[in-house]
Amino acid sequence: MRWENLTSDSEHSRADAALFGADAVTTRTFDTPEFSGITFHEVRARSIINRVPAVSRMSFQWTVNPYRGCSHACVYCFARKTHSYLDLDTGLGFDSQIVVKTNAPELLRRQLGSRRWQGEHIAMGTNVDCYQRAEGRYRLMPGIIAALRDHANPFSILTKGTLILRDLDLITQAAQVTDVGVSVSVGFTEQELWRTVEPGTPAPERRLEVVRTLAEHGVGCGVLMAPVIPFLSDTPAQLRATVRSIAASGATSVTPLVLHLRPGAREWFMAWLEQHHPYLVARYQRLYAEGSYAPKWYQRRITRQVHELAEEYGIGPTRAGMPRRIRPSEAAEEPPVTGPTQLSLL
Numbered sequence: 001m002r003w004e005n006l007t008s009d010s011e012h013s014r015a016d017a018a019l020f021g022a023d024a025v026t027t028r029t030f031d032t033p034e035f036s037g038i039t040f041h042e043v044r045a046r047s048i049i050n051r052v053p054a055v056s057r058m059s060f061q062w063t064v065n066p067y068r069g070c071s072h073a074c075v076y077c078f079a080r081k082t083h084s085y086l087d088l089d090t091g092l093g094f095d096s097q098i099v100v101k102t103n104a105p106e107l108l109r110r111q112l113g114s115r116r117w118q119g120e121h122i123a124m125g126t127n128v129d130c131y132q133r134a135e136g137r138y139r140l141m142p143g144i145i146a147a148l149r150d151h152a153n154p155f156s157i158l159t160k161g162t163l164i165l166r167d168l169d170l171i172t173q174a175a176q177v178t179d180v181g182v183s184v185s186v187g188f189t190e191q192e193l194w195r196t197v198e199p200g201t202p203a204p205e206r207r208l209e210v211v212r213t214l215a216e217h218g219v220g221c222g223v224l225m226a227p228v229i230p231f232l233s234d235t236p237a238q239l240r241a242t243v244r245s246i247a248a249s250g251a252t253s254v255t256p257l258v259l260h261l262r263p264g265a266r267e268w269f270m271a272w273l274e275q276h277h278p279y280l281v282a283r284y285q286r287l288y289a290e291g292s293y294a295p296k297w298y299q300r301r302i303t304r305q306v307h308e309l310a311e312e313y314g315i316g317p318t319r320a321g322m323p324r325r326i327r328p329s330e331a332a333e334e335p336p337v338t339g340p341t342q343l344s345l346l
Helices: 011-020 080-086 092-096 104-112 134-138 141-150 162-175 191-197 204-216 236-248 265-276 278-287 296-312
Strands: 003-005 022-030 039-045 049-051 062-064 097-101 122-124 155-159 180-185 222-228 254-258
Touching: 049 104, 080 092, 080 265, 092 097, 097 134, 104 141, 141 162, 155 162, 162 180, 162 204, 180 204, 191 265, 204 236, 222 236, 222 296, 236 254, 236 296, 254 296, 265 278
Parallel strands: 039 097, 062 122, 122 155, 155 180, 180 222, 222 254
Antiparallel strands: 003 022, 022 039, 049 062
């Protein structure tokens, strides 16, 4: 294995640094099969704790994102638009041009220690997945979680990645001193749909195995059932099969979220739909004619169906990404927080 350095301290790389909002950029490729076709832009970021815009629908105010771009390659990912701010392609470029904030752990530790920081909840995995494949190489999350633990700062993690289990000990340690929330995203369980719409992610059953493993170690884990994809994963039988599998994993909660198509993601998803399900294009154009979100009546129908199924299978709804102190002796007893939310995801 080897890294190949593709750029040097040239005028071009200095321009890249200004574009990325970083002090320096080093661009590399990695010659192993799991990183084939992926380019990494290593940057030293100037800030790592980001405020969520007040106009967003998020249930939290602060995020940490050690990566930009995501090799999970989910065709519906709302974060695709953010790559255009870096003059990078929002389609294949988003999947294969990954920005790595190599100084994220040390920068976070410094910002958490600042007098200006008030110790508010920090959400991770709400833009791109912090446990995507790059994390296996760069190992930024252990240092990030350790910093949050050492400052007793509440946080939550949302992921489709199985690599979170590597950091189980750190998460458990943090949960002894602060509020910690863990959620895994599983929108459906159908293999054929997964292979085409989320080609870079672990299979749904592997993600549910993460939930099961966390539960076995006393770490309560909710499932964000996202996205529910209209006409492809939303029949009563499909919803039942997914909720049944989520319940069997030992999830503490299930929260449905219907597919939303913001600019950037919308164009990429519709191109995928034209290729794989052309008969649905006109139906999607009608369903999403008013904007990025499916009509309220459709969202309410899906939410009601999923919540009814969750009650039938013995699990409850919660607000994904909300903090909660996890203690091994309490993980199975703590009641869920009710009330759905609209969370922008992966």
